[in-house]
Amino acid sequence: MRIVALAGGIGGARFLRGLKDVVAPGDEITVIGNTGDDIHLFGLKVCPDLDTVMYTLGGGIHEEQGWGRAGESFAVKAELAAYGVGPSWFGLGDKDFATHIVRTQMLAAGYPLSAVTEALCHRWQPGVRLLPMSDDRVETHVRITDEQGSRAVHFQEYWVRLHAELPAEAIVPVGADTAKPGPGVLEAIAAADVILFPPSNPVVSIGTILAVPGIRAAVAAAPAPVVGLSPIIGGAPVRGMADKVLAAVGVEATAAAVALHYGPELLDGWLVDPADADAVDRVTAGGIACRAVPLLMTDPAATAAMARAALELAEQVRG
Ligand SMILES: O=c1nc2n(C[C@H](O)[C@H](O)[C@H](O)CO)c3cc(O)ccc3cc-2c(=O)[nH]1
Numbered sequence: 001m002r003i004v005a006l007a008g009g010i011g012g013a014r015f016l017r018g019l020k021d022v023v024a025p026g027d028e029i030t031v032i033g034n035t036g037d038d039i040h041l042f043g044l045k046v047c048p049d050l051d052t053v054m055y056t057l058g059g060g061i062h063e064e065q066g067w068g069r070a071g072e073s074f075a076v077k078a079e080l081a082a083y084g085v086g087p088s089w090f091g092l093g094d095k096d097f098a099t100h101i102v103r104t105q106m107l108a109a110g111y112p113l114s115a116v117t118e119a120l121c122h123r124w125q126p127g128v129r130l131l132p133m134s135d136d137r138v139e140t141h142v143r144i145t146d147e148q149g150s151r152a153v154h155f156q157e158y159w160v161r162l163h164a165e166l167p168a169e170a171i172v173p174v175g176a177d178t179a180k181p182g183p184g185v186l187e188a189i190a191a192a193d194v195i196l197f198p199p200s201n202p203v204v205s206i207g208t209i210l211a212v213p214g215i216r217a218a219v220a221a222a223p224a225p226v227v228g229l230s231p232i233i234g235g236a237p238v239r240g241m242a243d244k245v246l247a248a249v250g251v252e253a254t255a256a257a258v259a260l261h262y263g264p265e266l267l268d269g270w271l272v273d274p275a276d277a278d279a280v281d282r283v284t285a286g287g288i289a290c291r292a293v294p295l296l297m298t299d300p301a302a303t304a305a306m307a308r309a310a311l312e313l314a315e316q317v318r319g
Pocket residue numbers: 008009010037046047048049051052067068089090091092096156159160
C-alpha cells in the first residue's frame with residue numbers, strides 16, 4: 001500500500017512514528033513536508049519541519065522538545081552571542097548546525113532542496129520518503145500589531161520569540177503563490193492508496209503545503225481516500241498555539257471547525273478524540289465521515305492505535 005502524509009513538525013512527526021509501527025512490510029510511506037517554517041540564520045538555511053520529521057523518524061530527535069537533536073550542546077550559539085551576532089532567541093545546537101551547514105553547502109552547489117533532503121535522509125534512514133512540498137523558497141510570515149505598529153514578522157519569530165502572544169492578524173506564506181510542487185509530490189498524491197493529514201497545524205503546516213499551487217487540487221482529485229486527525233482535543237490545541245493561527249483565518253479552535261475548514265472536497269474522513277464526540281454529527285453533516293477515537297499521542301502504542309484507526313477509516317470511506 002502507498003501511503004502519503006502531509007506533515008508539519010512535532011505532531012506530524014510523532015504521528016508518523018506510530019504509522020510506521022502499523023504498516024505492513026512493503027507498504028511505502030511518502031511524507032510531503034512543510035517548508036514554510038524555514039528560516040535563514042547566520043547564512044544557513046534551517047528547515048525545522050523537515051528536520052523534525054527526519055530526526056524523529058531517524059532516532060535523533062530531542063524527545064521532550066520534539067525539535068532539535070538529543071544530547072545537544074550550544075557552544076556555537078554561545079560564541080555567536082559573544083560576538084553580539086543574533087538572533088539569540090532561536091536555539092540552534094552544535095549538532096543541529098552540522099545539518100544546516102551541509103544543507104546550505106549543497107544548496108550553494110546547486111542541488112535543489114529535494115536532493116539535499118534525500119542526501120540528509122540517507123544518513124538518518126527515517127524509513128519514509130521525505131519530499132519537501134516545494135524546492136522553491138516559501139516562508140510563512142505573520143502580521144501583528146504592537147507598540148511598533150503593524151508589521152509582518154517571520155513565523156519563527158512570532159512562534160518562538162513572541163510565543164504567539166499577540167493576535168495573528170494574517171498568516172502569509174510568502175512565495176507560495178509562485179512556488180511549484182517539489183519533484184515527486186503530485187505523482188505521489190496521484191498514486192497514493194491512502195492520503196493522511198496528521199495532527200499537524202492546519203494553518204501553518206498542512207495549510208501551507210496546500211497553498212502551493214497544484215497540491216490542494218491534486219489531493220482533491222486523488223482517487224485515494226483522504227483521512228485527517230484532529231489537532232484539537234477538548235477544544236484546545238494539544239501543543240503549540242494552533243488556536244492563535246486558526247483565529248487568523250477565522251476558524252474556531254474546535255475539532256469540527258478544523259475538519260470543515262479543510263472541507264469535504266479534501267477530506268473523506270476525520271478522527272476526533274472522545275472529548276470532542278459532540279463534533280461527530282456536525283462533521284458527518286458536513287459530508288465527512290467521522291469517528292471518535294483516543295487521539296492523545298501519550299506513548300507509541302497510543303500513536304499506533306491512532307494510525308491504525310485512520311487507516312481503518314480510510315478503508316471504510318474508500319468509494
Ligand atoms: O520553541 C522553540 N522552538 C524551536 N524550534 C521548533 C520550531 O519553531 C518548530 O518546530 C516549528 O517551526 C513549528 O512546527 C526549532 C526547530 C529547529 O529545527 C531548530 C531550532 C529550533 C529552536 C526552537 C526554539 O529555540 N524554541
